[in-house]
Amino acid sequence: MTTSSKPLRWQLRRRPTGAIAHDDLELVEYASGALAPEHVRVRNIYLSLDPTQRIWMSEREQYLPPIAIGQAMRGTTLGEVVESRSERFKAGDLVLVGLAGWETVSDVPAQAVARVRRQPGVPLTAAMSVLGNTGLTAWAGMVKVGQVKAGDTVVVSAAAGAVGSVAGQIAKLRGARVVGIAGGEAKCRWLTGELGFDASIDYRNEDVGAALDRHCPNGIDLDFENVGGDIMNAVFERMNTFGRMVLCGLISGYQSEGPVAGPANFERILMQRLRIEGFIVIDHLPHAKEAFGELGAWVQQGRLHWRDHVVPGLENAVDAMQLLFSGRNEGKLLVGVSPEPA
């Protein structure tokens, strides 16, 4: 855990080229002034690391403004209110800060903060993963955008990732047949074992196309796409008539500079009447109640599984971020910024 007594935060020093270099960001002390009215001061406990943050570091076209050079890295945190100038919060409250920074302490408007409701028997980290934005992303993409239904053959790429693993289970729990694509034998075993996927494909050791032919002999109805590139194309080529391709992420392109290529044979969208649709979780916040109702019940019933991967110490955030792009994280990647309350 970070031990500095002054607040610390990561700022963007320059835009990364390719993989994030350690000195593309710098960890700096900063002085927090007096807390403004209707604001709260939050001691951050966990920081969420997400592939999309690599996009924010770049100047490519994106859905939020790029982070400016010299600005604090943006990120979602879970923390404890240590000072409040809002009637809605008091010291000791646990809160989620949607657009905080990679920082030990965040001063934020009270209206930009949501109370964390802990579920009995569920670790606090779940509020950053299966019962947080990760779970909402998986649910919105699979249910609202993908409109998964019983009997569908569903493929999920990056299926052992934080979103993919939950997305695949949602499809299973709603009656679909689910094939997950992941990197490495251990991840694939986790998918077909604990998570109950019908099949898995290890893209590091298998020909993805041939494996899809084997595991999806009747084609693919729904693709929950996290990766893009060749893996996406192999799935696309096997989409059934009226198939749906939900774009949740295209991580294979986030560290490259040029435009991200689409499927090779675009005409299939017309011939097979496919639907390709991108989504971002922030568009689906109005569905949070419905999503967390369903996800929370499954968690309580022990039917929905997840992993949180906590890397302790804010100073390790940049190194931890690289785990996402090499596929070495195991489940939802968090930085442990400070201890949970006793």
Add this chain to the structure above:
Amino acid sequence: MTTSSKPLRWQLRRRPTGAIAHDDLELVEYASGALAPEHVRVRNIYLSLDPTQRIWMSEREQYLPPIAIGQAMRGTTLGEVVESRSERFKAGDLVLVGLAGWETVSDVPAQAVARVRRQPGVPLTAAMSVLGNTGLTAWAGMVKVGQVKAGDTVVVSAAAGAVGSVAGQIAKLRGARVVGIAGGEAKCRWLTGELGFDASIDYRNEDVGAALDRHCPNGIDLDFENVGGDIMNAVFERMNTFGRMVLCGLISGYQSEGPVAGPANFERILMQRLRIEGFIVIDHLPHAKEAFGELGAWVQQGRLHWRDHVVPGLENAVDAMQLLFSGRNEGKLLVGVSPEPA
């Protein structure tokens, strides 16, 4: 008009490479045998020529089986029943044959035939265009797939074509702002004149991207895509967040052999949460009643305009087909196979 006394039909002799060559097809006499029970014999009056028929001539992946070498060319016709072995039809009835051939006489199951209901004051050809599959295609794509709404900025490519011209007017009649892309000054004048489009872009004489910037300063909400390639890409690059790209056709690729490329920067679908969806009119036959209710009323009110371009003589069908790919047809392209009933 065709004058041979024996039935004639066009058969596929070999698959075209690039543009259709005259001898890729051959016009042959054939003997029709005795009419089978529950069948009708139809003297074809009009044959519909459609870009999609070029796809049927090829072996590329498609939504119906390719036409086999030596088989009659497939096409929709409007004709008069001359013999009936079905209680539902009698000689003299005017009918549409959805999957007939490029032929003077069609023997078809009665259940594959639909009665033509003429509208007062509307030419018979309209049943092959604005009040036929062309109109249904435009309506289904714009209303059901594209979900056009008042205030949308809509772009239609091949906007002076049979489908595009109706699609754009539907968008206008439902309160959208409509920009049409077409080839040549005369077509562009027709769009902004008689059809009431808000603006037109002559892709032969204008930089499409610059013209889109000028005519769609607030971006594009809905693209009704008939063309593909560079024109589609110019529209795609300007799609607004939550924009919809409806793929009705990709004619720019129909005469090439390789795969049809999609938009260059596929990642925009994710970042701007776009939806790209292909459709084929046959999937929307259940919407015919709703569509023709709306289209028929607009026609009666004089608010919906269209052009039928009749090339007389079945023997001219192959040459006529080439008009579609050079953009020289003016409105819905039909072959006049035999005279209308008096």
